[in-house]
Amino acid sequence: MTRSEASAAETVPAHTGVDRRDLLRFYAGGLATLGLASLPPSSPATAQTITSGSIPSATWDKTFPLSRNVDHRKVTFRNRYGITLAGDLYLPKGRSGGRLAALAVSGPFGAVKEQSSGLYAQTMAERGFVALAFDPSFTGESGGEPRNVASADINTEDFSAAVDFLGLQSFVDRGRIGVIGICGFSGMALTAATSDSRIKAIATASMYDMSRSISRSYKDSYTLEQRHKVVDYLSQQRWVDAETGAYALGFHEVPFDDKGNILTGDRVLPETLPANPNPVLAAFFDYYRTPRGFHPRSINSASAWTATTPMSFFSFPMYANIEMIAPRPILLIAGENAHSRYYSEDVMKVASEPKELLIIAGADHVDLYDRRNLIPFDRLQAFFTRNLA
Numbered sequence: 001m002t003r004s005e006a007s008a009a010e011t012v013p014a015h016t017g018v019d020r021r022d023l024l025r026f027y028a029g030g031l032a033t034l035g036l037a038s039l040p041p042s043s044p045a046t047a048q049t050i051t052s053g054s055i056p057s058a059t060w061d062k063t064f065p066l067s068r069n070v071d072h073r074k075v076t077f078r079n080r081y082g083i084t085l086a087g088d089l090y091l092p093k094g095r096s097g098g099r100l101a102a103l104a105v106s107g108p109f110g111a112v113k114e115q116s117s118g119l120y121a122q123t124m125a126e127r128g129f130v131a132l133a134f135d136p137s138f139t140g141e142s143g144g145e146p147r148n149v150a151s152a153d154i155n156t157e158d159f160s161a162a163v164d165f166l167g168l169q170s171f172v173d174r175g176r177i178g179v180i181g182i183c184g185f186s187g188m189a190l191t192a193a194t195s196d197s198r199i200k201a202i203a204t205a206s207m208y209d210m211s212r213s214i215s216r217s218y219k220d221s222y223t224l225e226q227r228h229k230v231v232d233y234l235s236q237q238r239w240v241d242a243e244t245g246a247y248a249l250g251f252h253e254v255p256f257d258d259k260g261n262i263l264t265g266d267r268v269l270p271e272t273l274p275a276n277p278n279p280v281l282a283a284f285f286d287y288y289r290t291p292r293g294f295h296p297r298s299i300n301s302a303s304a305w306t307a308t309t310p311m312s313f314f315s316f317p318m319y320a321n322i323e324m325i326a327p328r329p330i331l332l333i334a335g336e337n338a339h340s341r342y343y344s345e346d347v348m349k350v351a352s353e354p355k356e357l358l359i360i361a362g363a364d365h366v367d368l369y370d371r372r373n374l375i376p377f378d379r380l381q382a383f384f385t386r387n388l389a
Contacts, residue, residue, distance in 0.1 A: 083137045085134050179199050186207035204347075335367055
């Protein structure tokens with residue numbers, strides 16, 4: 001039995017069905033009736049230097065507590081487009097001399113390093129890895145103008161820039177660098193590995209393929225007519241932005257109402273949940289809009305992407321050359337009840353060996369953002385220890 005066959009044998013029955021279009025209608029409906037929240041928007045980074053040393057707990061700005069078993073540093077580095085990226089570097093405390101294996105971590109889509117990616121990075125540092133959680137270009141404390149833009153190309157490049165940074169550190173073995181992509185940045189992590197052989201192992205958690213999701217909708221449910229309508233809407237929005245000299249906000253996954261009309265809005269998540277909310281909306285809300293995971297720099301917590309962000313994802317599919325990753329290994333982690341589970345399962349079908357699919361019993365999509373009792377850190381540690389040996 002191959003490793004992938006063994007992993008597939010662990011797979012549990014199919015996930016429950018959730019209509020993504022209904023979810024997006026909830027977003028739009030909440031925005032239409034509730035308006036914008038009075039929350040601080042994300043702002044560009046201004047620091048251009050590396051700050052070394054631990055950050056006092058009084059200034060800790062993460063959604064998870066600082067571990068006593070790591071050293072933490074704020075860092076900045078540039079990608080090949082000249083954009084300055086901001087990151088949190090986590091190092092095992094009490095490490096001895098020698099070079100360590102390292103991990104670059106980012107995601108979810110619309111989140112910041114102070115949320116899920118930071119938790120993953122800190123926990124992997126507790127387990128002996130150098131780990132860097134970073135804000136993608138145009139978001140959080142990273143640079144890039146205009147703000148709140150996502151790019152299939154540039155955000156993929158951000159992972160390779162993180163590898164650049166890690167490999168230049170005296171305490172990192174540049175031959176032992178892996179990546180972890182969470183949610184929508186899983187696709188970017190896989191795509192980066194197709195063209196960057198320095199990435200020796202790839203893990204994803206609650207994977208979303210943003211090109212597929214944005215250009216074809218949930219479970220490829222857009223009709224061809226709807227896809228044309230979305231492209232026309234985005235194209236006309238460019239005229240509006242060009243005439244006003246500003247970039248309007250909008251939904252990155254464009255929804256339709258029951259009459260086939262495009263819905264627009266200025267916030268990813270509403271201020272309050274509607275009555276009888278879609279369970280997927282409720283799960284996202286419970287993370288991003290409550291003290292559990294709220295962060296003022298997070299697009300999902302406080303704002304929205306630019307309305308024309310989807311254009312890039314119509315033009316550039318993720319991991320189109322996935323066969324180029326082999327013989328480097330892939331670990332795909334998804335919740336049993338995640339509405340996004342099919343993305344990981346579909347990658348499992350097309351990726352070459354070695355590959356593993358790990359389904360987490362009882363978990364939904366958002367559980368793998370921060371539920372320590374469900375995130376399989378033991379399996380992540382074993383995967384990277386084995387493959388970055």
